[in-house]
Every structure is written in C-alpha cells, then in structure tokens.
Amino acid sequence: MKRRTVLMGGAAATLSLSMGARAVLAQEGPLKVGFIYVGPVGDGGWTYQHDVGRLEMVEAIGADKVETVFQESVPEGPDAERAITQMVLGGAKLIFTTSFGYMDPTINVAAKFPDVKFEHATGYKRADNVSTYDSRFYEGRAVIGTIAGRMTKSNKIGYIGSFPIPEVIQGINSSFLHAKKVNPAVELSVVWAFTWFDPAKEADAAKALIDQGVDVIIQHTDSTAPHAEAQKTPGVITFGQASDMSAFAPSPRVASIIDNWGPYYTKRVQAVLDGSWKSEGTWGGMKDGHVLIGPITEAVPAEVKAEAEKMIADITAGTYHPFTGPINKQDGSVWLADGVVATDEELSGLNFYVEGIVGDIPS
Template structure:
C-alpha cells in the first residue's frame, strides 16, 4: 500500500484562494455521496463538516453538492453517475460499500476525479483515503478496561470488514492489557446507521452485563440508551457526540476530514491532482480524540493522553507484539509492529476474543 501524507499546516492559507480562483475561472464543482443523513451526529455529519470547510476555504470558486442516505450498491452508482453528468469535477464517495460503484462510474467519466473513503481499489482517476481509526480505538480500550466494574465491555459492530475488525482488536488488546479479566461481547448490527437497531443492540449488551459500550455505528442512539440505563460508559463515534458528555460519553473518536477535502479540492483546481492512497491518523490530525471528561479518573486520563502523544510522535503502534491470533497461532513477535498490508486485510480476531466473525 502506498501511503501519502497530506500536509495539514497549509489549510489556513487556503482560505485566501477563493478570490483568486473566482477571478476568470469557472467554479470547481465538488460532489459528496453520503451513506447516512447529514444530521446523524456521527460519520456523515463529520464528512459534511468537511464539505462546509471546502466552501469556507474557497468561497465563490467552488460549488458543492451532496446526496444523503444513499444505499450502498446500485443506488449509489446512479447517484454518482448523475453527479458526473451534472458537471462535478471531483466526487467524494464516503462509505466502504461504494467502492465498486465508484470504480464503475469512474470508467465512464475519465475526466472526473473520484475519491473513495475506506476502500482499496484505485484507478487513474480514483484515489482512496481513510483514517487510522484503530488508533482511537486503542485509547478507548485503555479507558474502557480501566473503568469497567463488571469486566464486560460491549461492542456494536457494523459490518465484518477489516476496518471494523481492526477497531475491535485494537480496543480489546488495550482493554485486556490493563484489565486481564475483561471480556468483550460483540453484536453485529449489519448497518452503518439505524438508530432503532443501534439502540436495541446497546440495550442487549447492557442486559448482558456490559457497563461500557463501544460502537462502530453512526448514530447517537447507543449514547441515549446508555444514558437511560444509568451507570454505563460510552464513547462518541466518528464525531464528538458531546451532547452526552460528561457522562455517559467520556471521550470520542473524531474524524477530521476537512483538511484532506480542502487539499484534494485545491489539487483539482490547480491541476496537480493525482491518484493516491492516503491512510492518516493521530499524527496528522485526521483522527482526533475528543475531550476526556472528568468522569474518567485522573490517572486513567493521564495514561490515555500519554498514549495519544506517543502515537502522535510515532513512538507507539497499537498493534505491537507479542500478539497471537484467536486460534493461538503467532501473529506478531515481541516488539514487532503490524504492517499496513496486514492491517488493511485484517480478517481475524486476536487471541482472547470469543465468537466468530460473520461472513
């Protein structure tokens, strides 16, 4: 996998670019395809914040359009096609299940640039980008392992793809490291956004004894379910979900797409865009850790922040051996870190997790 770091430091200066591009140049049209509603409070909300940042950075030099609640599959291909026909110069497709539709539509519109989030298929006019969410999961796992009193941590998983499996493994490894008695109970919701299903999953995990619930789904419904239950810890997913702070939401993973969207839009505007594969995380700010509230003991908060700083400096990797696979076979030796290739294709649980990954 080729990783290209996007420099974030230049973002502030780009706000001056709008007037220059608007003078004598046609607007650059940028489209966004969303799997959920912009008001989901999570994944799609943060992507839309990135879209708004593009508008703010370039002003009249750009026009942005979006379609929300687009199902993965044929519907998304239809939406992308219409965006291209309507004159989009750049289209961001923001869910894993849009991968093949993006490739298909890109073949028909070779002059349109496409950016696909969390996938792995590229073309001359298709880039891929994702964030190292597992870095944030490691921090959450550490806090969860320290805060659970029942030693049962619930996890609402969306789809059994490497991105989600990486998150489960990272959270479990770091919870287990600080609490050897911890147990993970995982519910596969098979949805990115379904508040009722997410709430039901949270309630089921709480009924099974979980007093900490993590989620890889996009709505705030698990936060509300935990709040109603009482003494259950949660973490914001993709967005801060700070309306549930200081408790049950004690911290969050925040997906910060704005700098990337601004940089890639500028590349189209100035003719320097090329197909790349970007996978960034805490060091560049693409993954941010939301405020750790005072509901977390001070020493645990300090440990979590130290982990964040170590990852920011490149001094710590969440997947550092020794780590075995679920079946007991060796995966990483003492001190060995996982390669990007291994992480990108992760399809197994680590040792200690119970249950099977569904097909």
C-alpha cells in the same frame, strides 16, 4: 449545521454519458465538487462529520472557487452508481464517495468518465482518476480501549459492529487489546448490527449488551442511539463515534473518536484547482491530524485521563503503534512476535480476532 443542496437532475439526468462527459469538460466557473453520503447529514456521527469537512473545505478555499453538492442517505449498491452518475451529469468534476460499499460503483462510474476525478473513502480499488482515502481509526480505539479497561466495574465491555470489514475488525481488536493490557480480567462481547446507520437497531444492540452485564459500550455505527440507550442504565459509559457526540457528555459519553476530514478535503480540492491532483492512496492517523480524541470528561479519573493522553502523544509522535507484538490470533497461534509491528498490508486485510475474544466473525 444541517444544510441541503439540491442536485441537478431532470433533463440533465437524461443526457447520454458521452454528452455528460463533454459537458463536464466545458463547464466554467467555480469547481463543482460532489459528495455521496451513506447516512443523513444529521446523523451526529460519520456522515455529519464528513459534511463538517465539506463545509470547512469551502470556507478554506472560498465559495468563489468551489461549489459543492451532496446527496445523503444513498444505499450502497446499484443506487449509489445511479447517484454518482447523476452527480457527474450535473457538472461535478470531483466526487467524494464516503462509504466502503461505494467502492465498485465508484470504479464503474469512473471508467465511463475518465475526465472526472473521484475519491473513495475506506476502499482499496484505484484507477487513474480514482484515489482512496482512509483514517487509522484503530489508533483512537487503542485510546478508548485503555479508558474502557480502566473504568469498567463489571469487566464486561460491549462492541457494536457494523459490517465485518477490516476497518471494523481492526477497531474491535485494538479496543480489546488495550483494555486487556490495563485490565487482564476484561471480556469483550461483540454484537453485529449489519448497518452503518439505523438508530433502532443500534439501540437494540446496546440494550442487548447491557442486559448481558456490559457497563462499557464502544460502537462502530453512526447514530447516537447507543448513548441514549445507555443513559437509561446508571453506570454505563459510552464513547462518541466519528464525531464528538458531546450532547451526551459528561456521561455516559466520556470521550470520543473524531474523524477530521476537513484538511484532507481542502488539500485534494486545491490539488484539482492547481492541477497537481493524482491518483493515490492515503491512510492518515493521529500524526496527520486525521484522527482526534474528543475532550475526555471529568467522569474519567485524572490518572486514567493522563494515561490516555500519554498514549495519544506517543501514537502522534510515532513512538507507539497499537498493533505491536506479542499478539496472538484467536486460535492461539502467533500473529506478531515480541516487538514486531503489523504492516499496513496485514491490517488492511485483517479478518480474524485476536486471542481472548470469544465468538466468530460473520462471513
């Protein structure tokens, strides 16, 4: 699936911003759509799955109507602003920036090019020409947390965190709450890698957790390195992150969370083509088809698989929300009373662990 598209550069990159804006407006032919990726398209996880979505969008709309360009492994920060600007100067009229750390660079470039449309993944800042989109990954983590709680023999589950942002904290809390619900003896250990994609660091984090006696590893990082490390220790299981990571099935990878971006990309590109695009925020989940659970392997007992499938059905139907009280904060104070469901506002700013998780969230 790995493909490379060469971005227009050179002389185009030396144009002034005003000339670039006029060039964008004057362009004819297929709509040029750009993608900025935080990792390589071959990472097997987050970026790979975004690129799958890009290709699905082109197939759905037609290569005669849309042309795509992308730049991979763009660091979050000033480098992102330069990459986004170059993409605009190359003629892109719609740009998807696919990582949280691209938020301010996207807003900054958008202010200079009001006639170009931007879509930022997992952020919260919008403008007239900037939309945001995200998925309710915590729904998938409720499912894998349930499987993890049922399958652990050591009662020790490990979680590899990337950065302490609300999305990741949601995932940690959801995984633990649902593991604890089916196995009150469960303990959760979190190791922060402070990276989205670094196979060496991710493997080291997995090894450190296994050395602590963990026999289930959940990750919120993008490479398959934790699975490869887990293969070295019989009895350790893992879960695919962002994509299916099926190369490691049936074990250690026993299920996965799949980010399904294709339908969203198709919808938003079509909106630009038909003139209906507007700035908005989208937070889709299982019911929208944004979050999928990959095949649950035969390594999972039949009764556990059935329990997981029921949870998927209930979340999809809207009859169950993973953050439904009673839930206390880590310090024992009440967060959600019995039957109360967390609001989107609460979840989007989540900055604390729930009761039972040991350790501090890095500042």
